[in-house]
Amino acid sequence: MSLTRHEIREAEFLLLYEKMFNDEPLGELISVHNENGDVRLDGEIEKTVNEVLDKLPELDAVISEFSAKRSLERIPKVNLCILRLAVFEILYRGGVVPRNAVVNEAVGLARAYGLEPDVRFVNGFLGAYTRSLESK
Secondary structure (H helix, E strand, O other): OOOOHHHHHHHHHHHHHHHHHOOOOHHHHHHHHHHHOOOOOOHHHHHHHHHHHHOHHHHHHHHHHHOOOOOHHHOOHHHHHHHHHHHHHHHHOOOOOOHHHHHHHHHHHHHHHOOHHHHHHHHHHHHHHHHHHHOO
């Protein structure tokens, strides 16, 4: 049974979040999740998470630029993971997933895993970021 786009995005987010607090290799984290059956993971998820982790300096630079009022250290970890994943998809997979779908999924993750101020922050950040791309 294949995963939906939402299930893939949520699994990618959860792995990125877990990786912030765990130094284990990504492959080991995935093995544990697959053995436990708590989150279904596949090769696409691992590939994306590895790509996001490889691009962290670039993604964090974009987040810093568009989050002038909050330094990276002050952005809640949940929001930071959501933004890293969304900015990655917009920058590197813009032709595959429409920007509005990326924004909607990111806001949905903030709604599911954060608080109302997190939802507003993620939505406002991604709105400003995508508008800046449209003006280029």
